[in-house]
Each structure stands twice: as structure tokens, then as C-alpha cells.
Amino acid sequence: MLKKIWDNVEEGALCLLLFLMVTITFVTVVTRYVFDLPLSYIDQLVPNMFVWVTFLGAAAAVKRKAHLGLSMVYDAFPATFRPAVDVMILLGTGAFFLGTAWYGWKVVVLQMENRMMASLGYPSWIIGLAVPVGSILFVVRAVEAWWRHRRGAPVTAPGTPGI
Numbered sequence: 001m002l003k004k005i006w007d008n009v010e011e012g013a014l015c016l017l018l019f020l021m022v023t024i025t026f027v028t029v030v031t032r033y034v035f036d037l038p039l040s041y042i043d044q045l046v047p048n049m050f051v052w053v054t055f056l057g058a059a060a061a062v063k064r065k066a067h068l069g070l071s072m073v074y075d076a077f078p079a080t081f082r083p084a085v086d087v088m089i090l091l092g093t094g095a096f097f098l099g100t101a102w103y104g105w106k107v108v109v110l111q112m113e114n115r116m117m118a119s120l121g122y123p124s125w126i127i128g129l130a131v132p133v134g135s136i137l138f139v140v141r142a143v144e145a146w147w148r149h150r151r152g153a154p155v156t157a158p159g160t161p162g163i
Helices: 002-007 009-033 045-063 071-076 082-114 130-151
Strands: none
Touching: 002 009, 009 045, 045 130, 082 130
8 A cells, every 4th residue: 555655656746736726726717807806926836836746757757767868879789788887877867966965955944034924825835846856866766777777677667668
């Protein structure tokens, strides 16, 4: 049960966020153009949710090996060197996203210390938290995908179409 939740945490959060984004956008359009009652302050929720969607989507994509890659360059290496190239790619992306998580966390701490508030009345660090959380999830999912690949598991996550 816990494994199933862990394997689908990004997809569940993404479905919820996308549903909320579509619903909020629909409601604001209807209230603005049908009832002539603009709820402009609620429009700010959608871009804030999009930050979370971006980072959670990146983690979900790396889990499924769905990110664009330069397979022509990768395929040019002899098969004996590809495991080393896989490790170099993992280390490079891992370092980049760990750095992103570190600096994202520093921004979140600043947002908490300065009590910067969004106009909707919730703390802005809730949105900023998407950067370190999504970046850490990206690294964890990249390591999981690499490990599955090293064990000879299917290239994509179970239940996903091949790309």
C-alpha cells in the first residue's frame, strides 16, 4: 500500500492541482463574463499552483524516463561505456537539482523570516517550497530510475507507455 502511494505521489498531486487549476479558471471566467463579478484575486492561485505542477511534473517525468534526451550522442558511445555515461548523467543532473534545492530552501527561509505574504493571505513560502521539494523528488526519482535501469527493469515505469 505504501509502495503504491510512493510510486504515484507526483501523479496524485498533479491530478489534484490540475483539477483545481481548471476549476478555478472556469469559475473566474464564468463569474467575470456571465455575472460581471470579477474575482481577480483568485486568478493569482493558478500561476502559484503552476509552480508546483512544474516541479512535480519534472519529478514524474524523470521517474518515467520521459525527459528529452540526446540519444544520438548517448548511442554513439560503445555499450561498455554507457554505464559510466549513465553515472555521469546522474551525477550532473543530481548536482544541478541538489543545488537548486539548496538555493530554493534558502529562498524559502528568507520568505519565512520576512513574512512576505501573497495578496491572497497565505504565506509565500508555500509556493517557494515547490522548488526544494520538487528538486529533491527529482533527484530521488532519478536515482530510482537509474537503479531500475541497472537492474535491467523496463525503461519506463510500470503501466506507462513506451516513449
